[in-house]
Amino acid sequence: MAATLTERRLFILKIVVQEFVETATPVASEMLVRKYGLGFSSATVRNELATLEDLGYLTHLHTSAGRVPTDAGYRFFVENLMERTSLSMAEQRMIRHQFYQVRGELDQWIQLAGAVLARTAQNASLVTPPRAEHLRFKNLELISIHETMVLAVLVFHGGIVKQQTFSPDTARSAEDLRRCAGQISDQLADLTVSQVEDLITHDAQQLAPLFGDFEHGVIDLVTHAMQTFEEQAREQIHSDGLLEMLSQPEFIPSLTRDDAERAVERLRRALEILKNGRGLGPLIPQALASEGVQVIIGGEHSEDEMREYSVVLARYGVGGTVTGVLGVIGPTRMAYPRSISTVRYISSLMTSLLGDLYAGETRPPFEDGL
Amino acid sequence: MAATLTERRLFILKIVVQEFVETATPVASEMLVRKYGLGFSSATVRNELATLEDLGYLTHLHTSAGRVPTDAGYRFFVENLMERTSLSMAEQRMIRHQFYQVRGELDQWIQLAGAVLARTAQNASLVTPPRAEHLRFKNLELISIHETMVLAVLVFHGGIVKQQTFSPDTARSAEDLRRCAGQISDQLADLTVSQVEDLITHDAQQLAPLFGDFEHGVIDLVTHAMQTFEEQAREQIHSDGLLEMLSQPEFIPSLTRDDAERAVERLRRALEILKNGRGLGPLIPQALASEGVQVIIGGEHSEDEMREYSVVLARYGVGGTVTGVLGVIGPTRMAYPRSISTVRYISSLMTSLLGDLYAGETRPPFEDGL
DNA sequence: CCTTAGCACTCTCATACCGCGAGTGCTAAA
DNA sequence: TTTAGCACTCGCGGTATGAGAGTGCTAAGG
Secondary structure, eight states: OOOOOOHHHHHHHHHHHHHHHHHOSOBOHHHHHHHHTOSSOHHHHHHHHHHHHHTTSEEESSTTSOEEEOHHHHHHIIIIISOOOOOOHHHHHHHHHHHHHTTTOHHHHHHHHHHHHHHHHTSEEEEOOOBOSSOBEEEEEEEEEETTEEEEEEEETTTEEEEEEEOOSSOOOHHHHHHHHHHHHHHHTTOBHHHHHHHHHHSHHHHTTTOOHHHHHHHHHHHHHHHHHHHHHHHOOEEEOHHHHHTSGGGSOOSSHHHHHHHHHHHHHHHHHHHHOTTTTTHHHHHHTOOSEEEEEGGGSSSGGGTTEEEEEEEEEETTTEEEEEEEEEESSOOHHHHHHHHHHHHHHHHHHHHHHSSSOOOOOOOTTO | OOOOOOHHHHHHHHHHHHHHHHHOSOBOHHHHHHHHTOSSOHHHHHHHHHHHHHTTSEEESSTTSOEEEOHHHHHHIIIIISOOOOOOHHHHHHHHHHHHHTTTOHHHHHHHHHHHHHHHHTSEEEEOOOBOSSOBEEEEEEEEEETTEEEEEEEETTTEEEEEEEOOSSOOOHHHHHHHHHHHHHHHTTOBHHHHHHHHHHSHHHHTTTOOHHHHHHHHHHHHHHHHHHHHHHHOOEEEOHHHHHTSGGGSOOSSHHHHHHHHHHHHHHHHHHHHOTTTTTHHHHHHTOOSEEEEEGGGSSSGGGTTEEEEEEEEEETTTEEEEEEEEEESSOOHHHHHHHHHHHHHHHHHHHHHHSSSOOOOOOOTTO
16 A cells, blocks of 8 residues: 555656557556566566556556556656657757748748647647737728728737728728728727727717717727627637547557447547537636646546546747647647647747747747757 | 339439438338338339339449449439428528628638538538639738838738738838838739739839839738738638538448448548548639539549548639639538538528628629528 | 239348457465 | 466457348239
8 A cells, every 4th residue: 555656666657658658558567578678577567567556557447458557647757757858950940940931920820830739749739829818909900892891900919910891881082091090090009908998988078079970980890899809719729630639549449349439439529629629628728827838637637528638738929918828639648748848849939939029028039959 | 224214213213312311221112112101012112223223323232231322323313303492591590690790700701601501511511711713902001010020911802801920121110111001002903913923023113213122022022922822722621510520320330340440431531531621622613613503422523532422512702703612511421402502502692791892793682582 | 014922032230159368466486 | 575387357359140121033913
């Protein structure tokens, strides 16, 4: 019961986890001695495995099957056993190059980040668009599409853009629109949603002398756009790499019928998680509030449907101004060192890119070794 | 051999197709007489089924299994047998309402169209963004994000917007940027990509007196943005409804081991088709060049990986100006009448919405009954 | 000539059973 | 404390078996 973690036990736990992560088959005592040239017999290893099982780090699906790490085992591995690695220079270079090719196109960063995370970690990925806790208005442009249709382009701090068309009651000249946009831009500059709301409810008279119906209509539009935008941005989780994750053995059924069935069911569940962000919801705010790379393993999730999955998350961007979350999601049997270093690298990279874009305090351009 | 299609055979073919589409199990002679109260015996039906099989409209997986339509059978059904239906008024109203709620946000139309198609047809859907064959430049805005970063917002005819950031060599005042954007807008107004290219290669001197390095840099940026945008727009296929399609029985494995395996394999394939648009590519230009609803059934596809799927497609938007393609994709055993009426309705709706947006000739607002 | 009852035949699907091989747990000895 | 030896467990693939569903054919009847 009160067994202690000797050096040897730590080592065995470590190689069991590594072995299982690599092969996806329960690991047997005999093969450990063979493969790792341990200086003691399989019987000894079996004893040690039994102790590690008592300690809660390993299990046994069935009496005659090899050992498999428990969630606690993975946790211990991540916390104490694994060595902290980085992506190879070549990989880092390649990734940087890909981001360089879409420089200037923020929308594509998210997509690219998702794709790169997925491919590098061979699992699914999730990325939320970079957002300020509260959007701050910067600029408004009104562009006439035709007589009865106007395109409003709202620009927010951090280079975030939202477009919306509307049809004003009365036709306006391009010059007119420009003037109107300029006036409103001046009025709303640097305000958050709630400040804009305050402005139109409390200080309406302050605007009234200058603005007519049209201007008020536009301000209403802007307010509404900001509200919905902020709201839907909060929930929006971009996910990718479904195919990569499905190439994991967990989703490839063996020839036995009920395993195939389970694989299909797993697959369907995974799809639902990624599609609607089901089960991921609670993680985002939590990740936004933390520093560094977060790892949530299997049963540690608050949601039941996530019990078989682990998530590796990190915040990116500049706290307080423009931030998002990105990460990797996959079966608990995940190459944690690899996932963690991938997430760490991509989040630094995105942070640096956003830093360039955003006027505020920029972190120093991160180093490769990070 | 030279059997003819009597009235009775047509009817039997029709109910076989309908029955198989509904139940997804091979249809037996006995059950047809029972379920449809046919005035003749199952033996007679068996004879008729055999003739229909000779004619190539039905098959038989195995000697002792019921009949299943062939691709030709589905084709004949779609062409001659099925009755043309429309979505119910209630459904139409609900869909219109959803589109109303995202009025003004073109990006969301595509997403919504995909979701609605999928849910209504209970299959996967695909939507390409509405695009002109050739983008026509309309307007450029340059907005300073901070000293060394400028946001360029390119507006094209049809209300299409592309945003791109860049960092000019020299800092520019907001006023300066505005003037520059105005000049370039004037110069490039109404031009297509190739016309812009012509302008900068052949008539460079015509611009030169007015423009400095900065202006030329911006024009290069615009050109590049237009090129890549047009290119990537051409390939971009938005897909949705994977989950809906996967709820079709084809993807739900029965308890037998090899069927489960096949289901998983099918699933993986389907994923690849939807993810990268593999197999869908050739359909898009074809659909863009046609009027009305297109149906491509199983083996009629040019691509092998599509042999088990049918696609129902329609163009939407105003030909020659801004158009896209949308449709439904699912197993060949598809509720064709339903899919076709869904696609028809959504494409009319999108056409009408785009008509409002785009200044050119608008179709009359379509009627419910359409 | 078309229809139909009857029946043999085929094939799938589910279940049970068997034997093998992998791997453990335990015991007893070094 | 380690380890060799061994019995025991269990999953897995293969095969046999039986039931059920549905067809194809044949021969009789309208």
